[in-house]
Amino acid sequence: MRDELQALIDSLAERLGRSVTIDDPELRLIVYTSHRGIVDKVRLDSILHLQPAEEVVRHIRSLRLGGEREDVIRLPAVPEMEMLARACAPLRAGGEHLGQLIVIDAEDNLSDAERQMIADTARSAALVMHREKLLNDIAAERVRALLRDLIEEDDRVRDVAGRALAAMNDDIRPPFRVSVLELRRDELDPDSVEEQTAVVDHLVRRATRHAPGTVHLTRSDHVLILHPKASDQYDLTLQTLSQIRTEVIRGLGVDGDLHTGVGDRVSTLQRVRHSYLQSRRALYVAVAVPGFGPYVEWSGIGVYRALAELASAGLASGVVPEGIHELMQTEAGIELLRTVEIWLDQATDVRRTVELLHVHRTSVYYRLNRFTELTGLDLQNGGERLAVHLGLKLARLEGSYQAPLPRGSVPRPAARVQP
Structure with missing residues (x-):
């Protein structure tokens, strides 16, 4: 996709003699051309950090570009942000806002023909992005189905799913670890659960975009995250979990008490169910017993491992x-x-x-x-x-006894995952 988008904007930049970029709906940079004509600090920051400064992001979001129906919109200059005027073409396809194509237009001197070039390029770019999104959605649904199979009891089902998942992505390599993030469905309107699940799925996918091979499954009350190439020091696991937790808390507007359970490492995809069950038990303990903090490892909860097994068995x-x-x-x-x-x-x-x-x-x-x-x-x-x-x-x-415990009364386990 990037190669096709790059070719489209390089051609447009050549014809216009101006710099061109394409951002996603969150204003993260996807592709950009070499500098042509006048550039400003906002463009330079966006290229350097892959996203403009936060104040610029807030400003552009306030313009609600996704709701605009014009082919090309003029964005006025904002001198206090060192932002020159721009011509913006929202990228729409399949009824969705997929991003925006931006051309710096400091002098407001684009001709009608040039504006039409921008609109035509934007339509072509939107079709490329829409096609890629459809392919990604199909692949994501396939991954979700395979993850569901990986945590089934049947050994044969897990074996087939493991081989299929490994074949889909070279980054899905052992050892593996599973973590789960709680979702509080009791705080939601029952009629909005399906919509909320889609939102969470999007938030987690966004949080893991820089974690190759990390895949997830959003369920009714938790998110399952499969971490490949799991290091013994938990560094990458913690980094990914922190990003996911932050995105979900911010995106859903919930408080910061969402808990995460972390299972032990396993050597094969067929053993992922083992790590998953451990992570669920660890989450169960974290939610029920005050004092463990937001990240709880199965290997660090001591006697609660045996107690969680008894409780889960109804004993x-x-x-x-x-x-x-x-x-x-x-x-x-x-x-x-x-x-x-x-x-x-x-x-x-x-x-x-x-x-x-x-x-x-x-x-x-x-x-x-x-x-x-x-x-x-x-x-x-x-x-x-x-x-x-x-x-x-x-x-x-x-859950029959829930008396509050004072801070510090339950020693935290000697876990390597820390907030």
Whole structure:
């Protein structure tokens, strides 16, 4: 596509004796000609950084070029931005705004014939871009289908999908790692879920455009991201995840608490399901237990790996001591459980528990004793203490117990992925 677009604008620039560029709808530079005639700082910045300065982007977006129906629009100069006047031809095809063709026109002296050349070139460029978009959409749908097959239980289905996916792109090479980003569907209007999924899919595709071989699948409540050539240091994984998370948060206008689960590396595409299940479990823990931060690795959550397996299998309720279930029914009982949980998280360090709860030392001892009186569970007994601790964590994972924890009460795992 780029070669065809380049040939089109080189020919136009030669005939006009002016500089020409083509941007995408987000004003990112796609192709540009060598300098001809007068140029300005905006053009130079765009070539150097592949996008104009943020204030220029905001200004041009405010003009809503995608809604214009004219073939060629004049954009007035903006001296404070060191931006000369321009002739702009929106690129439209298939009912979509695909970008814009820009010609610097500082003197406002384009003839009607020259304006027609610009319009004709823009139409040809739009058809090239529309064709490329259709091909990309077909390829993306094929990738989505193969990713769905890669996480199926059937070994034969995964084997066929793995070989097909590897054949599609030379950048899809081992080792692999899967990460998942949560999507909060409960915050959306049910009638807008399909539209929102398309928006997320576009945002993720945009965020991964500079990550060769990275492919994704947007599902109802999460985005699956397959990272190829996964380094042991997580550098590329973290970079890609950060870009995706930032794009989704900004694009959807949600708060910054979206969590991400990261699975272990696997050596083949046929083993991607293994990493995917780990990433889902890690995300499950990150959402249910405060204190883990936005990026949570399966390999860094310690005992929560076993607890997550129990909870996902629906076995949590049977493991949680009955006395804990009873205390969950009242606010006073929940406060007792919260104190016991924080005390256990701090390895029974009363001094640290007092600091986190901001209460007197005697209050902590009173609550611990009261817990034993009401439940019959002896916190001085190592076995029962372990049962209580695991029970509270399982109750959190299954959602029956959600008492807030003070910042710093749950030590973060020693993970290599950091915000």
